Amino acid sequence: MSVISLLTDFGDRDAFVGVMKGVIWRIAPQVQIADLTHWIEPQNVLHGALILGQAYRYFPQRSVHLSIVDPGVGTQRRAVAVRIGDFYFVAPDNGLLTIPLERAEKTGEPIHAVELNEPRFWLPEVSHSFHGRDIFAPCAAHLANGVPLDELGSHVESRDLLRVVIPRPRRTPTGWEAQVLMADVFGNLISNLTSEDLGDQKIRKVFIAGTSIERFTRTFGEAPSGSLITMFDSSGYLSVCVVNGNAQKQLNVRVGDPLEVVTE
Numbered sequence: 001m002s003v004i005s006l007l008t009d010f011g012d013r014d015a016f017v018g019v020m021k022g023v024i025w026r027i028a029p030q031v032q033i034a035d036l037t038h039w040i041e042p043q044n045v046l047h048g049a050l051i052l053g054q055a056y057r058y059f060p061q062r063s064v065h066l067s068i069v070d071p072g073v074g075t076q077r078r079a080v081a082v083r084i085g086d087f088y089f090v091a092p093d094n095g096l097l098t099i100p101l102e103r104a105e106k107t108g109e110p111i112h113a114v115e116l117n118e119p120r121f122w123l124p125e126v127s128h129s130f131h132g133r134d135i136f137a138p139c140a141a142h143l144a145n146g147v148p149l150d151e152l153g154s155h156v157e158s159r160d161l162l163r164v165v166i167p168r169p170r171r172t173p174t175g176w177e178a179q180v181l182m183a184d185v186f187g188n189l190i191s192n193l194t195s196e197d198l199g200d201q202k203i204r205k206v207f208i209a210g211t212s213i214e215r216f217t218r219t220f221g222e223a224p225s226g227s228l229i230t231m232f233d234s235s236g237y238l239s240v241c242v243v244n245g246n247a248q249k250q251l252n253v254r255v256g257d258p259l260e261v262v263t264e
Contacts, residue, residue: 004032017038062087069096077093080153093161102163114153176261180259203263206230216230226245227242229241
């Protein structure tokens, strides 16, 4: 079974995603395509990197993760394909692959990267504004068909692949200073503080947008509807939530806003 996941900032109003799938299926009709998301904030590479970093490990080995958030399309930015551990990634070289790259460097997983500079694996005509269709999708399809990575282009040192700066939490005398990385569709505010950061520390309270939150739960069902809570989400990030509500709207918080975590 060959699997290609798709992550883009294209939305689903226009034909961009459907056309990319059509290109893939013309080259590799047997491939199963999984829509990871097409609702990355437009041109927000950090948002795309965070979502991809949360999701890629749940796919079968040798899956191809095709990720397009590409504000530099048509410029001199590189197009790359990278094998990281058991997975392949096809993306612009702009930081989208930061989390799998950093995770592999930490664990010692192998990384092998090439620049997609072999036009025989592209569509015959390449536009200046839709490389997702003309370069990335066909190269991902050829990978899924078993074309060796090295045939797609010239070698790139993994240390030369671009990274985005992911804000890190800061230790304080009373706990941690963190910030909101993103908000999900439910309005849950996802911070950059993880359960791994905390270790054995216990959360006493969280301050955000002038509000003190003292209720920390394991699940939404542990608190009444409408309660403001903190909890670790399914990816291990400390999140601020309203049970059956929307914390982002209730607190009027934006991505990048700070939160203070008091621990014991």
